[in-house]
Amino acid sequence: MAAERISGVLLHVTSLPSYGGVGDFGPAAYNFVDFLAAAKQRMWQVLPLSPTGYGSSPYSALSAFAGNPLFISLERLAEAGWIGWDRIQGLPSAEGPCDFGAAFDLKHPLIEEAAANFLDHAGDEDRARFQHFAQDNTSWLTDYAMFNLLRRRFGYASWNEWPSEYALRIPEAMTALLTDSGRDLAIEQVVQFFFNEQWVALRAYCAERKISILGDVAIFVSYDSADVWTHPEIFELDDQRKPIRVSGVPPDYFSKTGQRWGNPLYKWKLLEEHGFDWWVARIRRALALYDNVRLDHFRGFEAYWSVAAEEETAINGQWVKAPGRPLFQRLKEIFGELPFIAEDLGLITPEVDELREYFGLPGMRILQFGFADRGGHLYLPHRYVPNTVVYTGTHDNNTTLGWWLNDASPVERENVQVYLHRIDHDGDIVWAMIKAAAGSVATTCIFPLQDVLHLGSEARMNVPAAPNGNWTWRYAPDALHPDFATQLAAIMEMTDRDGYQKPLEGEGAGGPTDEAHLRVDEGSQS
Numbered sequence: 267m268a269a270e271r272i273s274g275v276l277l278h279v280t281s282l283p284s285y286g287g288v289g290d291f292g293p294a295a296y297n298f299v300d301f302l303a304a305a306k307q308r309m310w311q312v313l314p315l316s317p318t319g320y321g322s323s324p325y326s327a328l329s330a331f332a333g334n335p336l337f338i339s340l341e342r343l344a345e346a347g348w349i350g351w352d353r354i355q356g357l358p359s360a361e362g363p364c365d366f367g368a369a370f371d372l373k374h375p376l377i378e379e380a381a382a383n384f385l386d387h388a389g390d391e392d393r394a395r396f397q398h399f400a401q402d403n404t405s406w407l408t409d410y411a412m413f414n415l416l417r418r419r420f421g422y423a424s425w426n427e428w429p430s431e432y433a434l435r436i437p438e439a440m441t442a443l444l445t446d447s448g449r450d451l452a453i454e455q456v457v458q459f460f461f462n463e464q465w466v467a468l469r470a471y472c473a474e475r476k477i478s479i480l481g482d483v484a485i486f487v488s489y490d491s492a493d494v495w496t497h498p499e500i501f502e503l504d505d506q507r508k509p510i511r512v513s514g515v516p517p518d519y520f521s522k523t524g525q526r527w528g529n530p531l532y533k534w535k536l537l538e539e540h541g542f543d544w545w546v547a548r549i550r551r552a553l554a555l556y557d558n559v560r561l562d563h564f565r566g567f568e569a570y571w572s573v574a575a576e577e578e579t580a581i582n583g584q585w586v587k588a589p590g591r592p593l594f595q596r597l598k599e600i601f602g603e604l605p606f607i608a609e610d611l612g613l614i615t616p617e618v619d620e621l622r623e624y625f626g627l628p629g630m631r632i633l634q635f636g637f638a639d640r641g642g643h644l645y646l647p648h649r650y651v652p653n654t655v656v657y658t659g660t661h662d663n664n665t666t667l668g669w670w671l672n673d674a675s676p677v678e679r680e681n682v683q684v685y686l687h688r689i690d691h692d693g694d695i696v697w698a699m700i701k702a703a704a705g706s707v708a709t710t711c712i713f714p715l716q717d718v719l720h721l722g723s724e725a726r727m728n729v730p731a732a733p734n735g736n737w738t739w740r741y742a743p744d745a746l747h748p749d750f751a752t753q754l755a756a757i758m759e760m761t762d763r764d765g766y767q768k769p770l771e772g773e774g775a776g777g778p779t780d781e782a783h784l785r786v787d788e789g790s791q792s
Contacts, residue, residue, distance in 0.1 A: 273704060273763040274309025274480065275302060276661065277715040278324065278727070279337050280364050283743040287358035287369035291464040292339030294360065296471060297746065303475040304751035306758040308765060310472060311480040311712055313661060315465070315555060317414075319491075322366045322737050323728075325484050325562070328413070329492040331406040331551050333461035336369050338377050342464050348380035363738035381456035385449070399459050405547055406492070411454035412443055413492035424490040426507060434507065435495070465555065476765060480607070480712075481556030483548070485566045486513050486529035494530055500537055500544055501530040513566070514573045514580035518613065524580030525731065526573055531586075538589050542596045549597055557605065564608035564627075567593065568618045590621045598625065607655050607710075611635075628653045628710065632660060633703055634669050637681040646685065647706035654708040658699045658717050661727040665716040668723030670695040696720050697753070704761040711763070718754060719745055 282289030282298060289295070302310060316327030317334045324334075340354040354376055358368045388396065400407055413425065420428050431439035444451065469479055487493045489509060494501055502510045513529040537544060552559050561567070567590035573583040598604055608622045610629040622629055631654055636645035643649055650656065658666050664673050671692060674682070683689055686698045696717055703711040716725040719741060728736045758764040 269709065271709055271763045272308045273711045273758055274307050274311055275715050275718060276311040276712050278313040278661065279315065280737060281740050283360040283740050284339065285357060285360050286340060286373045287365040288336045289740060290337045290339045291468050292341045295468055299472055299475060299477060301746040301751055302477055304748065305754040306764040308476055309478050309480050309712065312482065314482045314484060319488060326488050327491060329410050330487050330548055332410045332458055333465065335374060335377055335457050335461060338460045338464055340373065340376055343380045343460065348383050349376060353379065360743050362740065364740055377457055377460065378453055381453045381460065384456050385452055396456065396459050399462055400455055407455055407458060409496040410492045411451045413495055414454050415447060415450055425495045478557040480558045480560060481552060482560045482562060483552050484562045486527065489528065489530050497544060500533055502533060503530065509575040511572045512575050514571045514583055516571050516583060517581055524583065526577065526580040531570070531572060534589050538592055542593050545593060546597065546600055549601065553601065558607065559605060560607040560609055562609050564610050564622065565612065565614060565618050568621050591624065594625050626653065628655050631656045631708065632663065633658050633699055634663055634666065637678040637685065638675065647702055650706050650708045652707050652709050655710040655712060656703045656706055656708040657712050658703055659714055662730050664723055664726050665714065665721055666696050666699050667692065667720055668726060672723050693720055701757055704757050704763060715741060718750055
């Protein structure tokens with residue numbers, strides 16, 4: 267992470283008001299980047315960009331390496347000539363919550379149609395870029411294409427329910443699939459190429475405006491994923507390739523049964539014996555997509571809660587040591603300084619802090635957590651150190667206004683007003699929290715867009731463990747009012763997060779602002 271003071275906004279791509287039912291890399295994304303630049307924000311945090319399975323959670327991905335095809339903009343494909351403008355009319359509008367089902371049923375076939383047109387009509391230059399992409403990603407691209415094709419062929423059932431020759435990857439069946447379905451597999455690969463081309467272009471647009479991308483890597487992968495299907499040897503599976511043990515978290519104040527996440531566990535010793543090759547490949551892919559990476563559930567790299575697969579809850583689990591230090595040492599040897607943020611929320615032991623501090627990784631602080639009692643004071647600015655990333659809230663919390671109106675206890679509301687200032691109008695809580703985060707010593711602060719826009723609980727992104735209704739929020743097409751950018755920019759200037767550089771002195775220095783700055787400097791030295 268950069269040593270200078272910066273701030274950014276948390277907004278997942280799905281939350282953009284894009285044409286087609288789900289946020290994508292089209293015009294709305296570029297408009298959002300313009301808003302960030304006007305607000306003097308220098309970081310955009312996104313959630314995992316992976317293709318999603320049931321429930322559309324970005325943390326329940328079909329692949330740790332592939333990109334979500336629904337993020338591909340049909341407008342950009344039409345501009346590039348891969349599909350006609352007439353073919354993309356009549357899709358769901360940019361208004362309202364995400365409609366993942368409609369996007370998959372209506373938009374996804376058009377993306378595949380564009381991919382087929384690419385295969386048939388691409389010129390030498392475009393074809394060469396595609397070949398270069400395929401070669402750079404050969405370690406996962408073909409396997410993911412086969413996984414996706416078979417998943418569709420067998421009615422989107424989990425891979426362990428496919429015919430055994432495919433579930434177990436019998437060599438003869440895999441060879442026949444490659445031979446008989448070459449064009450379909452190529453279409454899958456071109457779709458990933460489209461994703462990459464559009465994301466690279468959007469990142470370049472951000473870079474021109476000095477905005478970096480903070481991505482997200484979940485520690486565990488889904489059982490129903492190309493990763494487990496392709497590499498069963500690195501996961502704790504039985505002879506039938508069913509999980510032996512799965513991930514979770516133990517019972518605590520909030521849950522008497524804990525949470526049984528159900529992700530298969532790694533064979534960490536085997537991974538270590540092979541130089542953590544799979545994790546090296548995963549981080550290499552992440553660093554091709556993002557400038558910095560948030561490591562979700564960082565605690566699990568030191569020790570993880572292991573639950574027998576047949577258990578229905580997480581009560582009867584146990585802590586198992588993980589080789590965090592050897593893993594990060596290996597990553598540091600390969601990638602140099604590690605551009606990671608450690609998500610160190612929840613039950614954190616001294617060993618976890620020691621691991622994070624040994625590698626110089628900033629931890630996270632959530633301002634909403636700081637007001638209940640003294641135990642939460644470590645989340646308040648007076649307890650921060652510079653190597654920290656502070657959030658007003660995250661995608662798993664209520665919005666700041668929603669928290670204030672619906673979740674904050676009377677004690678929390680009183681403590682907020684003691685620590686910050688009197689809140690005469692409910693809406694005042696938002697700027698008060700933003701200013702507190704921005705004014706802290708934390709090197710990086712991040713605000714969910716919902717807070718910047720002063721939105722309530724209706725704009726909450728995720729309620730952990732809720733069975734439905736998550737991940738669907740999108741902001742309205744006209745929501746990015748310039749007044750929000752102006753006020754946020756002013757806060758960034760006063761808290762030195764705007765990237766200000768002292769003007770040149772002498773010849774070449776000019777303008778009233780520079781002269782005023784010099785007068786202030788001269789006065790401070792007299």
